[in-house]
Amino acid sequence: xxxxxxxxxxxxxxDSVSDWKEAVKVACRxxxxxxxxxxxxxxxxxxxxxxxxxxxxxxxxxALIHASLxxxxxxxxxxxxxxxxPVKFSPDGYDVRVLVTLVAxxxxxxxxxxxxxxxxxxxxxxxxxxxxxxxxxxxxxxFISSTCENK
Amino acid sequence: xxxxxxxxxxxxxxxxxxxVGMNVEKVLQKLGIKGVSVEHTAIGEITEGSADLFxxxxxxxxxxxxxxxxxxxxxxxxxxxxxxxxxxxxxx
Numbered sequence: 001x002x003x004x005x006x007x008x009x010x011x012x013x014x015d016s017v018s019d020w021k022e023a024v025k026v027a028c029r030x031x032x033x034x035x036x037x038x039x040x041x042x043x044x045x046x047x048x049x050x051x052x053x054x055x056x057x058x059x060x061x062x063a064l065i066h067a068s069l070x071x072x073x074x075x076x077x078x079x080x081x082x083x084x085x086p087v088k089f090s091p092d093g094y095d096v097r098v099l100v101t102l103v104a105x106x107x108x109x110x111x112x113x114x115x116x117x118x119x120x121x122x123x124x125x126x127x128x129x130x131x132x133x134x135x136x137x138x139x140x141x142x143f144i145s146s147t148c149e150n151k
Numbered sequence: 152x153x154x155x156x157x158x159x160x161x162x163x164x165x166x167x168x169x170x171v172g173m174n175v176e177k178v179l180q181k182l183g184i185k186g187v188s189v190e191h192t193a194i195g196e197i198t199e200g201s202a203d204l205f206x207x208x209x210x211x212x213x214x215x216x217x218x219x220x221x222x223x224x225x226x227x228x229x230x231x232x233x234x235x236x237x238x239x240x241x242x243x
Contacts, residue, residue, distance in 0.1 A: 059228040064166045
């Protein structure tokens, strides 16, 4: 169930972050605090970014921050942080305002959450809704309602 | 060669490859193509012959030079690009 994957308390709105490293830390913090992953996971995100570049910046406005299955994962879970001011993960990269944190214990258990991400970010109206969300409730509702649509 | 299995790949095999796989399924459905299985995995786990067609993002192009039948995506989330490139592979 999508409601097992994303919780309203793990949808956040913040003004800005100083750089991409702070973005990763902000995105991972609630997952670590609640025990869905350990600090190893955040470390793995940084290590992978050093190695491969920001592979999780998938399009304008979206960073799907995640590492691999192996490092420090306890349970599959996602979090969403919307930034008022964009951050860049590389000098010539996209402006990013939505940080979706993904902690996955296998290759399929996060399917419904990714469906939402895919359905939202392929629809400019939905992206705008997230960017303009007046509160975290709207962000949460949009993720929950976007999972099963195939358009 | 007939395409029966499509493998979508990214660095970790969790995020973008799953999205790309969903987009492949959406486009196949739109084009009325049936009987094709779509899977996703990490780039390090693929071998030539494990699927009939591989789909990867541009950033991983240097890692798939050994694969014959592949689609390289400039924009991971772009359904139009996906449709154009899948049409070409399916001869539509």
